[in-house]
Amino acid sequence: MTAAASSRPYHIIVFGASGFTGQFVVEELARCGAESPGGGSLKWAVAGRSRQRLEEVLKRAAGRLSMPELRTDIEIIVADVSIEESLAVMCQQGHVILNCVGPYRFYGEPVVKACIENGAHYIDICGEPQFLERMQLEYHDKASDRGVYVIGSCGFDSIPADLGVLYTRRQFKGTLTAVESFLTISSGPEGSSGHDATWQSAVYGFADGASLRQMRKKFGHKPLPALGAKAKKRGFVFFSKEIEQYAIPFMGSDPSVVKRTQRFLYEEEHQPPIQYSAYVGVGGLFSVVKLFCGGLLFWFLVKFNLGRKLLTTFPWIFSFGLFSKSGPTMKQIEDTCFSLTFFGDGYSEGADPSQGRPDSKICTQIVGAEPGYVATVSAMVQAAVTLLNELHSLPRRGGVFTPGAAFYKTGLIDRLQNHSIKFSVKNYQ
Secondary structure, rough: OOOOHHOEEEEEEEEOOHHHHHHHHHHHHHHHHHHHHHHHHOEEEEEEOOOHHHHHHHHHHHHHOOOHHHHOOOOOEEEEOOOHHHHHHHHEEEEEEEEEOOHHHOEEEEEEEEHHHOOEEEEOOOHHHHHHHHHHHHHHHHHHHHOOOEEEEOOOHHHHHHHHHHHHHHHHHEEEEEEEEEEEEEEEOOOOOOOOOHHHHHHHHOOOOHHHHHHHHOOOOOOOOOOOOOOEEEOOOOEEOOOOEEEOOOOHHHHHHHHHHHHHHHHHHHOOOOOEEEEEEEEEEEHHHHHHHHHHHHHHHHHOOOHHHHHHOOOHOOOOEEOOOOOOHHHHHHHEEEEHHHHHHHHEEEOOOOOOOOEEEEEEEEEOHHHHHHHHHHHHHHHHHHHHHHHHHOOOEEEEEEEHHHHOOOHHHHHOOOOOOOEEEEEEO
């Protein structure tokens, strides 16, 4: 860390702390600070547009956590994405900025730019491939020149998938060549729900798929080599014997983030790339029919301005209750958990991947609490703590990285294990 950075008053600043997810990040960071020896070695602050709303967040967190000192000891910084000077002032005060202001395609770039220009490391919980990859395309060299790390997708999108593939490789005795992951989410009697901001990101992301394909051409990447037998292709909807329910391809950022990590490890560390496919369980046949009807309506509406307006104005209706402007209730959050299971194929030690089919299999699993507002904030905060404490283990001098590329030589998985995101080997053949 530079001499200028070492004199900064705060280790971590939560930007967008009064937003729906930001409030949970504040509580998790307060718990993390309390774990520090003496409780006071982690210095942090909150930032956002409204001082009053930030005061209310700290007051609420103080009550929920029985930490009255949060109301008086945590500094408030007023900053707005539309006011460049305010972002600069914020970034000059912190080592790491946790950006919770989304959708990132609309509000993320000014924060990335301010962090790089003012020497603060940047972490977000973005699940939008267009934003993540554009930041790498346009800001990687600038961040590297300034020694700044910009690490996107450090929430449920996509730390479990990205680090899960790395964990599976480490546990495999031989050469791992292909991995499939299956996500299942379990909820209580009230079901599960997401916040409107996540829904908006999905709407605008799917609407802009063509520009993502055009942007990817600008990287000039050659296709990654496929080591060993080519991984099998699944249908759009299929019954998965692995999780005993119907499944579909996972539409989030996990596949693109994992592929970017595999490219980094292949080009920089000369590790053979792993073929990766991601799926999500959707339940029984009735759920498949409902998903098919809802998906057709979504795909039709997302193509038009009026359709997008309807989708974003009435998320509860068009998502069949999965997203709302109020977000999930605390009861829904408490009763929800996830399981992400990885099925890997590869070649045992001494076997030649260029000869024949894979002869060895492995199954690993990551389990955790509610993904959107518990696992996400835990992953984000632990990524920040890892960056602070293990900066020497991150690659190069700086740049724009995926979580797997940034943290593959660090102890982040061990930190997550200690914060309710559990990695394990289920089976090895």
